[in-house]
Amino acid sequence: MVDLSVKIGKLKLKNPVMVASGTFGTEYAALTDVKLLGAYIAKTITLRARTGNLPPRISETASGMLNSIGLENKGLSYFIKEKMPELARLGTPVIVSIAGDDEGEFVELTKKLSAVKKVAALELNLSCPNIKYGSREGLLAQDEKATYRIIKKVRAATSLTLIAKLSPCVTDITRIAKAAQAAGADAVSLVNTFPAMSADIGSGRPRLGNVTGGLSGPAIKPIALKMVWDTYNRVDIPIIGIGGIMNHKDAVEFMICGATAVQIGTANFVNPGSAIEIITGIKKYLDKTKISKVKQLTGSLKIG
Amino acid sequence: MKQLEVKILENRKIAQDFYKMRLESPYLAANTKPGQFFEVKCSESGDPLLRRPLGAHRILKNGIELLYKIVGRGTVALSGKNAGERLDIIGPLGNGFTLSRAYPVLIAGGTGVAPLVALAEELTKRKNRPYIIIGARTRAHLLCEKELAEFSDSLKVVTEDGSKGPRGLATAVLEKYLSVSGPRVPAIYACGPTAMLKAVAGIAGRKRIPCQVSLEEKMACGVGVCLGCPVKMKGKGEGYKMVCKDGPVFNAEEIAW
Ligand SMILES: Cc1cc2nc3c(=O)[nH]c(=O)nc-3n(C[C@H](O)[C@H](O)[C@H](O)COP(=O)(O)OP(=O)(O)OC[C@H]3O[C@@H](n4cnc5c(N)ncnc54)[C@H](O)[C@@H]3O)c2cc1C
Numbered sequence: 227m228v229d230l231s232v233k234i235g236k237l238k239l240k241n242p243v244m245v246a247s248g249t250f251g252t253e254y255a256a257l258t259d260v261k262l263l264g265a266y267i268a269k270t271i272t273l274r275a276r277t278g279n280l281p282p283r284i285s286e287t288a289s290g291m292l293n294s295i296g297l298e299n300k301g302l303s304y305f306i307k308e309k310m311p312e313l314a315r316l317g318t319p320v321i322v323s324i325a326g327d328d329e330g331e332f333v334e335l336t337k338k339l340s341a342v343k344k345v346a347a348l349e350l351n352l353s354c355p356n357i358k359y360g361s362r363e364g365l366l367a368q369d370e371k372a373t374y375r376i377i378k379k380v381r382a383a384t385s386l387t388l389i390a391k392l393s394p395c396v397t398d399i400t401r402i403a404k405a406a407q408a409a410g411a412d413a414v415s416l417v418n419t420f421p422a423m424s425a426d427i428g429s430g431r432p433r434l435g436n437v438t439g440g441l442s443g444p445a446i447k448p449i450a451l452k453m454v455w456d457t458y459n460r461v462d463i464p465i466i467g468i469g470g471i472m473n474h475k476d477a478v479e480f481m482i483c484g485a486t487a488v489q490i491g492t493a494n495f496v497n498p499g500s501a502i503e504i505i506t507g508i509k510k511y512l513d514k515t516k517i518s519k520v521k522q523l524t525g526s527l528k529i530g
Numbered sequence: 531m532k533q534l535e536v537k538i539l540e541n542r543k544i545a546q547d548f549y550k551m552r553l554e555s556p557y558l559a560a561n562t563k564p565g566q567f568f569e570v571k572c573s574e575s576g577d578p579l580l581r582r583p584l585g586a587h588r589i590l591k592n593g594i595e596l597l598y599k600i601v602g603r604g605t606v607a608l609s610g611k612n613a614g615e616r617l618d619i620i621g622p623l624g625n626g627f628t629l630s631r632a633y634p635v636l637i638a639g640g641t642g643v644a645p646l647v648a649l650a651e652e653l654t655k656r657k658n659r660p661y662i663i664i665g666a667r668t669r670a671h672l673l674c675e676k677e678l679a680e681f682s683d684s685l686k687v688v689t690e691d692g693s694k695g696p697r698g699l700a701t702a703v704l705e706k707y708l709s710v711s712g713p714r715v716p717a718i719y720a721c722g723p724t725a726m727l728k729a730v731a732g733i734a735g736r737k738r739i740p741c742q743v744s745l746e747e748k749m750a751c752g753v754g755v756c757l758g759c760p761v762k763m764k765g766k767g768e769g770y771k772m773v774c775k776d777g778p779v780f781n782a783e784e785i786a787w
């Protein structure tokens with residue numbers, strides 16, 4: 227019997243496969259067995275409701291897709307009252323993803339959610355490319371000091387497991403990951419979507435209503451993989467690999483390159499059962515290669 | 531809603547750039563309503579990556595029929611499939627049309643006729659045969675005239691160049707018809723390009739006639755998960771609804787056109 231369990235902070239997961247924020251919902255419960263997931267990461271919520279961006283919000287590109295949802299969500303209170311009870315019944319750990327415009331909002335979200343039953347962990351979305359932070363134009367996760375400061379404050383406000391989700395749109399992701407570790411994050415998840423765009427030469431217009439958006443899917447996998455590898459060599463906390471994982475081979479590849487666990491995003495749209503098939507695939511891979519614990523995969527890349 | 535591997539019974543070119551695909555599935559036959567759609571995996575190669583939404587064109591005894599236009603990678607790949615092969619499909623999705631006892635007036639432009647055939651058939655089954663107006667660019671772009679004639683005693687065809695029926699727009703025919711309408715209270719069902727739907731919504735609004743429109747938007751998931759297919763609702767603070775989950779059929783008056 228192979229051991230698929232992994233630990234992220236205080237959180238023990240029955241297997242290392244989670245569904246990524248914004249790419250999975252309870253609607254899929256009719257199509258796949260949600261309780262088999264390692265964890266369920268909910269769509270990012272903010273303190274107040276957000277209407278999201280103008281359509282079109284989706285455009286397919288070569289081996290990937292652009293999205294500019296703009297963090298549409300009904301806000302914290304709605305989530306706690308209307309959504310969380312449903313998620314609590316899914317039978318798998320629920321990780322809540324949060325984003326704030328400033329430290330104060332992150333701390334308030336954290337405090338309120340820490341008081342909610344069945345919230346297994348928090349993922350801090352520091353990297354959504356569609357939100358402008360305060361007066362700055364950039365992303366929070368592009369700023370080492372801001373990343374450190376916010377995680378430090380959030381850490382002080384909760385005993386829940388904290389995962390910092392990082393943006394790939396930085397000069398050196400390992401520096402941001404180190405800042406997250408130093409501030410007390412239990413894990414880092416990388417990566418979020420890559421800022422990107424596409425235009426229609428027929429109409430001369432952008433293909434997204436918001437002009438720019440984020441790229442996800444197989445197109446980003448090799449870049450995400452290198453970021454996981456680089457980060458693995460620089461930090462001690464677990465890394466959750468994300469980016470274009472479509473099948474168990476992609477998942478194992480991320481783990482060999484340093485990920486303790488993985489998240490499945492775009493693949494859910496293509497096949498809502500992707501994550502479950504990946505879990506089965508990893509198990510078979512371990513059986514075949516006679517590896518007894520999935521943990522042994524992490525960072526096992528053979529060099530030289 | 532289910533994810534199914536269904537057998538392709540037929541995939542046939544019916545006109546320049548248009549295909550009909552018949553699929554075997556007792557489940558979809560029994561559970562699909564006119565106006566609902568499916569998320570179809572057009573290719574197993576990963577190109578294109580995402581599924582494509584296609585409406586129910588016919589709801590048959592042992593399956594369903596799709597009618598699709600070749601516009602890009604997905605529909606090109608779909609047109610290459612052969613009878614006997616399997617197709618990965620999720621559905622039925624969306625709300626579908628809400629049928630009333632009012633006199634149904636169906637109006638379609640271009641590819642918009644595809645879902646109206648299933649609707650006209652269902653209305654006929656309910657002994658409420660519709661009035662139908664279809665508009666196309668030219669005679670060559672005209673679809674489903676024969677099928678629709680089966681389900682309507684008053685089928686009006688117009689083309690923008692006059693190559694079939696009177697020259698003009700479907701909305702002009704609608705306006706004229708409604709100005710002299712008979713004893714029965716009408717209800718409009720519309721499907722087609724956004725500009726046409728907007729014009730239909732305007733006419734229905736002025737005449738205070740209930741009007742349902744079937745909308746399209748780019749989709750990733752098709753089930754309400756990704757929030758990728760918004761349509762702006764009328765009224766302050768109303769925000770967006772999702773075409774895939776809350777629609778694709780909406781009351782025309784709800785929408786901020
Ligand atoms: C609910 C719903 C039901 C639909 N039913 C049908 C149907 O019954 N028959 C049918 O032929 N089509 C239908 N469509 C449209 C169909 O989904 C698109 O034509 C298809 O996704 C195009 O895929 P592609 O890969 O061939 O083209 P792409 O490579 O994706 O696009 C090629 C071109 O077509 C345009 N296009 C793509 N998707 C759409 C869209 N949704 N609406 C308008 N333009 C688009 C693009 O802007 C681009 O210029 C429906 C759409 C929705 C949302």
Ligand SMILES: Cc1cc2nc3c(=O)[nH]c(=O)nc-3n(C[C@H](O)[C@H](O)[C@H](O)COP(=O)(O)O)c2cc1C
Pocket residue numbers: 246247248249269270293295297323351354391417418419441442443444446468469470471489490491492493750756758
């Ligand atoms: C439609 C869509 C919506 C997303 N929404 C969120 C979100 O709300 N919060 C977040 O942290 N990431 C969000 N993401 C990013 C994914 O969680 C993931 O990091 C990214 O898509 C890369 O993984 P993938 O290539 O497997 O999709 C979204 C991605 C997509 C495609």
Ligand code: FES
Pocket residue numbers: 748749750751752753754755756757758759772773774775
């Ligand atoms: S396509 Fe995903 S919400 Fe409509």
